[in-house]
């Protein structure tokens with residue numbers, strides 16, 4: 001169980017680029033990073049594309065005025081002059097800026113925590129992975145849902161063989177928030193539906209990469225061998241970017257997968273559903289009931305496993321923060337993700353490669369895999385929804 005005690009010698013000096021007052025995701029980063037006070041300390045920021053708004057916001061967060069910067073370049077340059085300069089920077093800006101800002105931060109010797117989808121192309125991912133490696137720096141990616149202890153319970157059950165051989169992977173992340181047209185679209189919606197600023201996809205990158213990564217956490221031993229993607233732009237102004245997509249997958253053990261992502265599932269609130277079906281039993285978890293895991297053994301009554309209970313696997317209990325009876329939430333998941341990345345940065349700083357070999361966190365490989373999956377989906381969909389080999 002995690003209770004906020006320190007696991008690093010001292011907290012990392014942390015800054016944010018983006019994630020300002022109007023940003024959708026910034027607060028999740030701060031709740032994730034600062035939850036324990038023992039892994040990160042917020043020391044600086046270039047929070048906003050609008051300097052004055054970012055300055056006002058940063059002051060309200062308690063950041064010193066002289067460490068609130070007009071843009072990321074100034075942040076990097078000014079912080080480098082300080083003995084107590086920033087050590088790790090989070091990038092919570094629109095997709096098209098991720099590559100440029102990540103590269104500049106790494107070149108300046110800063111660890112990076114970047115939003116998904118990481119970059120636009122695999123070539124960019126590989127270049128950044130090599131740069132981080134050369135510099136001895138960590139790149140973390142905030143697939144924020146995968147810190148939930150019950151996700152790790154599913155992984156532990158699969159690993160122990162409790163489901164038997166995996167046959168079916170059924171994933172869904174759909175909502176109806178973009179069922180209407182974009183005539184009154186918010187700032188965040190406008191950049192998401194423009195290929196220049198969003199990249200080659202809309203919902204596949206925006207929400208599909210989350211569930212693809214979560215399935216990898218549960219099934220680390222399986223590899224996709226080929227996939228078929230069919231994507232649609234129901235609101236025509238979004239074309240070629242999709243607001244709905246289906247992806248079929250084949251895995252190297254013979255399992256098959258079905259994934260549905262949509263932002264035009266009218267009337268539906270954000271909802272994620274994961275079902276992993278094996279030869280003996282299935283597990284199912286949804287983000288709308290995150291405290292419960294449905295475990296169904298063929299021929300037996302279904303069981304509901306509750307988070308935090310001693311009958312769960314150690315791999316789940318070690319990431320528990322609230323304890324049974326007290327609901328586990330998304331904030332806890334983000335706090336776990338941030339802690340794992342802090343532990344990776346700390347180990348990198350100490351050259352502790354032995355720790356890094358066994359320590360798991362969403363890093364550059366996880367971000368790269370998201371981009372690789374998107375490239376295959378786009379290639380499949382844009383060739384008329386055909387199977388493409390996965391490599």
Ligand SMILES: NC(=O)c1ccc[n+]([C@@H]2O[C@H](COP(=O)([O-])OP(=O)(O)OC[C@H]3O[C@@H](n4cnc5c(N)ncnc54)[C@H](O)[C@@H]3O)[C@@H](O)[C@H]2O)c1
Nearest residue numbers: 018019020023024025047048049092093095115116142188
């Ligand atoms: N992990 C998740 O669960 C999750 C959830 C939502 C968004 N995201 C990702 O987070 C990123 C941001 O998404 P959002 O919805 O918060 O976007 P947003 O448009 O709501 O907010 C972007 C923020 O970045 C600021 N900004 C823009 N350009 C900047 C620049 N060059 N320098 C400094 N600040 C800049 C804006 O002023 C704003 O504060 C995207 O990559 C998105 O895919 C991830």
